[in-house]
Amino acid sequence: MTTQIEVEDLHLHLGPRGAGIDALDGISLHVGEGERLGLVGESGSGKSTLLKVMMALRRPDSGTVRFRGRSLSDIDAVRDLRRSAAMVFQDPRSSLDPRMNIGRAITEPLRSPAARRMTREERKDRLAEVMVDVGLDPESASRFPHEFSGGQRQRIAIARALVTEPDVLLADEPVSALDVSVRAQVLNLLNDLVRQRGLTMVFVSHDLAVVRHLCDTVAVMSAGRIVERGRLSDVYRDPQHEVTQELLTAIPRIRVDDSTH
Numbered sequence: 311m312t313t314q315i316e317v318e319d320l321h322l323h324l325g326p327r328g329a330g331i332d333a334l335d336g337i338s339l340h341v342g343e344g345e346r347l348g349l350v351g352e353s354g355s356g357k358s359t360l361l362k363v364m365m366a367l368r369r370p371d372s373g374t375v376r377f378r379g380r381s382l383s384d385i386d387a388v389r390d391l392r393r394s395a396a397m398v399f400q401d402p403r404s405s406l407d408p409r410m411n412i413g414r415a416i417t418e419p420l421r422s423p424a425a426r427r428m429t430r431e432e433r434k435d436r437l438a439e440v441m442v443d444v445g446l447d448p449e450s451a452s453r454f455p456h457e458f459s460g461g462q463r464q465r466i467a468i469a470r471a472l473v474t475e476p477d478v479l480l481a482d483e484p485v486s487a488l489d490v491s492v493r494a495q496v497l498n499l500l501n502d503l504v505r506q507r508g509l510t511m512v513f514v515s516h517d518l519a520v521v522r523h524l525c526d527t528v529a530v531m532s533a534g535r536i537v538e539r540g541r542l543s544d545v546y547r548d549p550q551h552e553v554t555q556e557l558l559t560a561i562p563r564i565r566v567d568d569s570t571h
Contacts, residue, residue: 337534337536339536346525411452412450412454478510518560546558
């Protein structure tokens with residue numbers, strides 16, 4: 311399996327020297343082509359920070375990040391990453407510009423220097439295509455984010471991430487800000503889109519049940535370190551670290567009362 315993203319001995323300290331926290335404390339990890347990796351852990355474990363470093367949105371204090379074998383210290387490697395990878399953030403309310411209609415918001419990545427050149431007509435066609443893919447009516451492209459529900463706004467954010475046809479998708483708890491009633495819909499959509507396109511994905515969550523629905527491998531984080539890594543089925547069956555065991559214990563289990571039958 312070809313490695314898409316590799317991080318080696320990452321360190322990142324947040325806060326003043328002598329205080330603060332080690333958000334990343336010696337992390338090494340690789341993500342293979344077509345792999346769907348769940349990155350899980352309690353709040354503050356460093357999951358989202360690691361994702362931002364992978365996407366070159368934040369620099370580590372030390373260590374190396376490589377995309378397809380090239381260090382992100384090389385500007386050409388960063389450009390390749392920008393062309394080939396996209397990110398979905400936790401809260402669509404903060405990631406969508408309220409002054410921009412959704413058609414403009416979705417196609418904004420197509421105007422970046424890293425994107426391949428497209429005519430106005432090609433952008434319009436691509437917009438309609440990706441809106442249909444995420445279950446949105448292309449006729450609503452002139453509307454603004456506040457006119458949509460939370461679940462619809464996250465669909466807009468997913469459309470924006472997919473509009474450049476990336477090979478790699480990084481998702482930072484994309485359903486945690488949504489109502490429970492729409493989480494399953496968005497998760498099913500994301501699962502279908504990732505599998506249909508054969509995307510490599512890193513999916514951040516604190517919920518192993520969500521990760522089980524989407525991913526085939528898992529890395530468990532605690533205090534800026536990866537404490538367990540493996541195939542999801544193996545980790546579920548025989549968790550080795552106490553943090554993993556606690557995350558599994560936190561998954562709700564439905565009990566059926568036989569006395570009612």
